[in-house]
Amino acid sequence: xxxxxxxxxxxxxxxxxxxxxxxxxxxxxxxxxxxxxxxxxxxxxxxxxxxxxxxxxxxxxxxxxxxxxxxxxxxxxxxxxxxxxxxxxxxxxxxxxxxxxxxxxxxxxxxxxx
Amino acid sequence: xxxxxxxxxxxxxxxxxxxxxxxxxxxxxxxxxxxxxxxxxxxxxxxxxxxxxxxxxxxxxxxxxxxxxxxxxxxxxxxxxxxxxxxxxxxxxxxxxxxxxxxxxxx
Numbered sequence: 461x462x463x464x465x466x467x468x469x470x471x472x473x474x475x476x477x478x479x480x481x482x483x484x485x486x487x488x489x490x491x492x493x494x495x496x497x498x499x500x501x502x503x504x505x506x507x508x509x510x511x512x513x514x515x516x517x518x519x520x521x522x523x524x525x526x527x528x529x530x531x532x533x534x535x536x537x538x539x540x541x542x543x544x545x546x547x548x549x550x551x552x553x554x555x556x557x558x559x560x561x562x563x564x565x566x567x568x569x570x571x572x573x574x
Numbered sequence: 575x576x577x578x579x580x581x582x583x584x585x586x587x588x589x590x591x592x593x594x595x596x597x598x599x600x601x602x603x604x605x606x607x608x609x610x611x612x613x614x615x616x617x618x619x620x621x622x623x624x625x626x627x628x629x630x631x632x633x634x635x636x637x638x639x640x641x642x643x644x645x646x647x648x649x650x651x652x653x654x655x656x657x658x659x660x661x662x663x664x665x666x667x668x669x670x671x672x673x674x675x676x677x678x679x680x681x
Binding site for chain 1: 575608610612617618620623629661663665668669670671672673674675
Protein backbone atom coordinates (compact mmCIF):
# COMPACT_ATOMS: atom_id res chain seq x y z
CA UNK A 461 0.00 0.00 0.00
CA UNK A 462 1.34 3.39 -1.00
CA UNK A 463 1.74 5.74 1.94
CA UNK A 464 3.00 9.29 2.13
CA UNK A 465 3.45 10.76 5.60
CA UNK A 466 4.33 14.42 5.97
CA UNK A 467 5.89 15.91 9.06
CA UNK A 468 7.57 19.09 10.17
CA UNK A 469 4.74 21.56 10.01
CA UNK A 470 4.06 24.03 12.79
CA UNK A 471 4.03 27.65 13.84
CA UNK A 472 6.93 29.84 12.74
CA UNK A 473 7.55 33.56 12.84
CA UNK A 474 7.80 35.61 9.66
CA UNK A 475 11.32 35.39 8.31
CA UNK A 476 11.85 32.03 9.96
CA UNK A 477 12.62 28.63 8.53
CA UNK A 478 11.02 25.23 8.55
CA UNK A 479 11.80 21.87 7.02
CA UNK A 480 9.01 19.58 5.87
CA UNK A 481 9.62 15.90 5.31
CA UNK A 482 7.61 13.24 3.56
CA UNK A 483 8.26 9.58 4.28
CA UNK A 484 7.18 7.32 1.44
CA UNK A 485 6.48 3.61 1.43
CA UNK A 486 4.78 0.96 -0.61
CA UNK A 487 6.41 1.75 -3.97
CA UNK A 488 9.78 2.09 -5.67
CA UNK A 489 10.54 5.62 -4.51
CA UNK A 490 13.39 6.26 -6.94
CA UNK A 491 11.08 5.69 -9.93
CA UNK A 492 8.81 8.66 -9.30
CA UNK A 493 8.94 12.41 -9.27
CA UNK A 494 7.81 13.91 -5.99
CA UNK A 495 6.02 17.18 -5.51
CA UNK A 496 4.74 19.53 -2.86
CA UNK A 497 1.36 21.20 -3.24
CA UNK A 498 -0.11 23.67 -0.78
CA UNK A 499 -3.52 24.98 0.06
CA UNK A 500 -4.28 28.02 2.17
CA UNK A 501 -7.42 27.85 4.28
CA UNK A 502 -10.49 28.23 2.10
CA UNK A 503 -8.37 28.64 -1.04
CA UNK A 504 -7.45 26.53 -4.03
CA UNK A 505 -4.54 24.25 -4.73
CA UNK A 506 -1.13 25.71 -5.51
CA UNK A 507 1.75 23.68 -6.91
CA UNK A 508 4.93 24.52 -4.99
CA UNK A 509 7.79 22.34 -6.20
CA UNK A 510 8.77 19.09 -7.92
CA UNK A 511 11.95 17.02 -7.88
CA UNK A 512 12.77 14.60 -10.67
CA UNK A 513 13.22 10.87 -10.22
CA UNK A 514 17.00 11.10 -9.94
CA UNK A 515 17.00 14.41 -8.09
CA UNK A 516 18.92 16.18 -10.84
CA UNK A 517 16.07 18.49 -11.78
CA UNK A 518 14.03 20.67 -9.48
CA UNK A 519 11.21 23.04 -10.26
CA UNK A 520 9.64 25.82 -8.22
CA UNK A 521 6.69 28.14 -8.27
CA UNK A 522 7.73 31.76 -8.69
CA UNK A 523 6.18 32.50 -5.31
CA UNK A 524 8.76 30.31 -3.52
CA UNK A 525 11.75 30.40 -5.86
CA UNK A 526 14.91 31.35 -4.02
CA UNK A 527 13.34 30.67 -0.62
CA UNK A 528 12.34 27.00 -0.78
CA UNK A 529 14.53 24.02 -1.64
CA UNK A 530 13.24 20.57 -2.48
CA UNK A 531 15.44 17.51 -2.10
CA UNK A 532 15.14 13.78 -1.96
CA UNK A 533 16.97 10.95 -0.25
CA UNK A 534 16.34 7.71 -2.08
CA UNK A 535 18.18 5.73 0.59
CA UNK A 536 15.56 6.82 3.12
CA UNK A 537 12.60 7.15 0.75
CA UNK A 538 12.04 10.71 1.81
CA UNK A 539 11.47 14.02 0.10
CA UNK A 540 12.00 17.27 1.94
CA UNK A 541 11.11 20.91 1.50
CA UNK A 542 13.37 23.42 3.18
CA UNK A 543 11.48 26.68 3.58
CA UNK A 544 13.39 29.86 4.40
CA UNK A 545 12.35 33.50 4.74
CA UNK A 546 8.79 32.43 5.45
CA UNK A 547 5.98 34.89 4.93
CA UNK A 548 2.43 35.06 6.17
CA UNK A 549 1.26 34.09 2.69
CA UNK A 550 3.10 30.77 2.99
CA UNK A 551 0.57 29.70 5.63
CA UNK A 552 -1.13 26.61 4.24
CA UNK A 553 -1.54 22.89 4.43
CA UNK A 554 1.34 21.32 2.52
CA UNK A 555 0.77 18.05 0.72
CA UNK A 556 3.39 15.61 -0.52
CA UNK A 557 2.37 14.03 -3.85
CA UNK A 558 3.82 11.15 -5.81
CA UNK A 559 4.35 11.43 -9.54
CA UNK A 560 1.16 10.55 -11.39
CA UNK A 561 -0.84 12.62 -8.90
CA UNK A 562 -2.83 9.68 -7.55
CA UNK A 563 -1.18 9.42 -4.16
CA UNK A 564 -1.24 12.34 -1.74
CA UNK A 565 -0.20 12.58 1.87
CA UNK A 566 -2.61 13.78 4.54
CA UNK A 567 -0.98 17.19 4.66
CA UNK A 568 0.92 19.15 7.27
CA UNK A 569 -0.07 22.63 8.40
CA UNK A 570 2.42 25.45 8.26
CA UNK A 571 1.44 28.65 10.02
CA UNK A 572 3.58 31.75 9.64
CA UNK A 573 2.62 34.29 12.25
CA UNK A 574 4.11 36.45 14.96
CA UNK B 575 3.03 30.41 -17.28
CA UNK B 576 -0.12 28.62 -18.37
CA UNK B 577 -3.27 29.95 -16.73
CA UNK B 578 -6.12 27.55 -16.09
CA UNK B 579 -9.59 29.05 -15.91
CA UNK B 580 -12.49 26.99 -14.62
CA UNK B 581 -16.14 27.81 -14.95
CA UNK B 582 -18.37 28.10 -13.16
CA UNK B 583 -16.74 28.86 -9.81
CA UNK B 584 -19.68 27.25 -8.10
CA UNK B 585 -22.92 25.58 -9.01
CA UNK B 586 -25.98 24.24 -7.27
CA UNK B 587 -27.44 20.99 -8.46
CA UNK B 588 -29.81 18.30 -7.35
CA UNK B 589 -29.24 14.61 -6.84
CA UNK B 590 -29.60 12.94 -10.20
CA UNK B 591 -28.58 16.00 -12.22
CA UNK B 592 -25.91 15.97 -14.88
CA UNK B 593 -23.31 18.68 -14.38
CA UNK B 594 -20.54 19.97 -16.60
CA UNK B 595 -17.47 21.91 -15.51
CA UNK B 596 -15.22 23.56 -18.05
CA UNK B 597 -11.53 24.32 -17.88
CA UNK B 598 -9.69 26.53 -20.35
CA UNK B 599 -5.93 26.75 -20.70
CA UNK B 600 -4.29 29.99 -21.75
CA UNK B 601 -2.25 28.05 -24.31
CA UNK B 602 -2.36 24.59 -25.79
CA UNK B 603 -1.53 21.76 -23.42
CA UNK B 604 -2.33 18.81 -25.69
CA UNK B 605 -4.12 16.36 -23.39
CA UNK B 606 -1.93 16.90 -20.33
CA UNK B 607 -4.84 17.70 -18.08
CA UNK B 608 -6.03 16.13 -14.85
CA UNK B 609 -9.17 16.53 -12.78
CA UNK B 610 -9.32 16.25 -9.01
CA UNK B 611 -12.13 16.07 -6.48
CA UNK B 612 -11.64 17.48 -3.00
CA UNK B 613 -13.89 17.20 0.01
CA UNK B 614 -13.50 19.41 3.09
CA UNK B 615 -10.54 18.50 5.25
CA UNK B 616 -9.32 15.85 2.84
CA UNK B 617 -6.53 15.58 0.31
CA UNK B 618 -7.58 15.86 -3.32
CA UNK B 619 -8.51 12.68 -5.15
CA UNK B 620 -7.43 12.10 -8.74
CA UNK B 621 -10.35 11.39 -11.06
CA UNK B 622 -9.10 11.85 -14.61
CA UNK B 623 -5.68 12.01 -16.26
CA UNK B 624 -4.66 12.74 -19.85
CA UNK B 625 -7.92 14.69 -20.18
CA UNK B 626 -10.17 11.67 -20.60
CA UNK B 627 -8.65 8.62 -18.90
CA UNK B 628 -10.41 7.46 -15.76
CA UNK B 629 -8.24 6.66 -12.78
CA UNK B 630 -8.59 3.12 -11.48
CA UNK B 631 -11.55 2.78 -9.16
CA UNK B 632 -13.24 6.00 -10.24
CA UNK B 633 -16.85 5.41 -11.32
CA UNK B 634 -17.72 5.83 -14.97
CA UNK B 635 -20.20 8.61 -14.19
CA UNK B 636 -17.15 10.89 -14.35
CA UNK B 637 -16.22 11.74 -17.91
CA UNK B 638 -13.44 13.98 -19.14
CA UNK B 639 -13.00 15.34 -22.61
CA UNK B 640 -11.10 17.92 -24.58
CA UNK B 641 -7.70 18.66 -26.00
CA UNK B 642 -5.60 21.70 -26.68
CA UNK B 643 -7.10 24.52 -24.65
CA UNK B 644 -10.68 23.51 -23.84
CA UNK B 645 -11.67 20.72 -21.50
CA UNK B 646 -14.76 19.51 -19.69
CA UNK B 647 -15.59 17.30 -16.76
CA UNK B 648 -19.07 15.86 -16.78
CA UNK B 649 -20.67 14.10 -13.86
CA UNK B 650 -23.75 12.18 -14.82
CA UNK B 651 -26.45 11.50 -12.24
CA UNK B 652 -25.00 13.46 -9.33
CA UNK B 653 -25.03 11.60 -6.04
CA UNK B 654 -24.64 12.94 -2.48
CA UNK B 655 -21.01 11.81 -2.34
CA UNK B 656 -20.21 13.90 -5.45
CA UNK B 657 -20.81 17.23 -3.74
CA UNK B 658 -17.29 18.58 -3.48
CA UNK B 659 -14.86 20.99 -5.10
CA UNK B 660 -13.33 20.03 -8.43
CA UNK B 661 -10.01 21.24 -9.81
CA UNK B 662 -8.38 20.93 -13.18
CA UNK B 663 -4.59 20.92 -13.49
CA UNK B 664 -2.23 21.10 -16.43
CA UNK B 665 0.97 19.10 -16.43
CA UNK B 666 2.16 20.03 -19.90
CA UNK B 667 4.84 22.31 -18.53
CA UNK B 668 6.26 23.88 -15.41
CA UNK B 669 5.02 25.59 -13.39
CA UNK B 670 2.17 23.15 -12.95
CA UNK B 671 -1.01 25.14 -12.56
CA UNK B 672 -4.46 24.46 -11.19
CA UNK B 673 -7.78 25.98 -12.01
CA UNK B 674 -9.37 27.99 -9.22
CA UNK B 675 -11.85 25.24 -8.44
CA UNK B 676 -15.55 24.61 -8.93
CA UNK B 677 -17.65 24.00 -5.85
CA UNK B 678 -20.60 21.71 -6.51
CA UNK B 679 -23.28 22.26 -3.90
CA UNK B 680 -26.63 20.71 -3.17
CA UNK B 681 -29.61 22.66 -4.44
